[in-house]
Structures are given as structure tokens and as C-alpha cells.
Amino acid sequence: MAIERTLSIIKPDATARNITGKIIDKLESAGLRVVAQKRTKWSTADAEAFYAVHKERPFFNDLVAFMTSGPIVLQVLEGEGAVLKNRDVMGATNPADAADGTIRKDFAENIERNSVHGSDSAENAAAEIAMCFKDDELVG
Ligand code: ADP
Ligand code: MG
Secondary structure, three states, rough: OEEEEEEEEHHHHHHHHHOOHHHHHHHHHHHOOEEEEEOOOOHHHHHHEEEOHHHHOOOOHHHHHHHHHEEEEEEEEEEEEEHHHHHHOOOOOOOHHHHOHHHHHHHHOOOOOOOOOOOHHHHHHHHHHHHOOOOHHOOO
């Protein structure tokens, strides 16, 4: 499988509990490498633009409120099959369904406050990375 890049976000529930290091440890231990990283806080417009694909979903407004409720950590991860590998390490959206050892199993509070985002395809990864970082902020 090819070397890929994917967008990862550590969400406000995790920054609030001071567990960004524990989450990054799981990602790095799985063979993913952080090639860009910044702690920031999204405006409502930022969150609405990022999650535009979900705007018709019943949870959209709550999700935007949650994602703007505190700091987040945006990161680009690189590695063999990084998109799928990151999704594997994250675990299922609902922590009740997440496999043992995954980030969401170990750290998520509920289906919304689930600690991490990860791109779901190579195409979406490229678009999400471009939304969050300039080219010269990626240092492989
Ligand atoms: P994933 O983050 O696993 O790719 P989705 O793309 O389906 O999941 O949803 C985006 C985010 O919206 C989830 O990570 C979660 O924070 C929130 N979310 C998804 N489904 C629900 C739901 N049924 N109720 C509340 N929040 C949800
Ligand atoms: Mg998704």
C-alpha cells in the first residue's frame, strides 16, 4: 500500500481532559507520523465549513457547537495506508461499538464527544488537509 496523508483532529472533549499526548501516542505507536500539527480554536463558520457534508443531519448544530466549544489539535498524519490505518486506530464512531485498544474505546465520552476525527477517504483527506494547512506547514 502507498504512503498516504490523512487529516486527524483531536476534539474539544479530549483537549479539555488533557489527554492529547495519550491520543498521539496511540497514533504514533500504530506507525503514523505527525507531519503537521497545530492547536487552535474554530469559529462557527470554520466548523460549519469543515462539516458541510453533514449539514442535513439532525446532529449538525450540536456537532458545530461541540467542535467550537474549546481548543482542538489539527494534525496531518503520514504512513502506509494512513487513511484506513488512522480510522482503525480511532475505532467506531460510537464508542459503545469501538474495538478494544482503539482511541474511541479508551477515551471517547459518547457518540458525539468521541475524541478524534479522521478523514474517511484519500479524496476527502486531500480536501480536509487543504482546508486546515498551507503546503509549507507540512514537514515530512
Ligand atoms: P466519523 O467521525 O466516525 O467519521 P461521522 O462522519 O458519521 O463519523 O460523523 C461526524 C461526527 O459527528 C462524529 O465523529 C461525531 O462527533 C458526530 N456524530 C455522528 N453521529 C452522531 C450522532 N448520531 N449523534 C451525535 N453526534 C454524532
Ligand atoms: Mg466522518
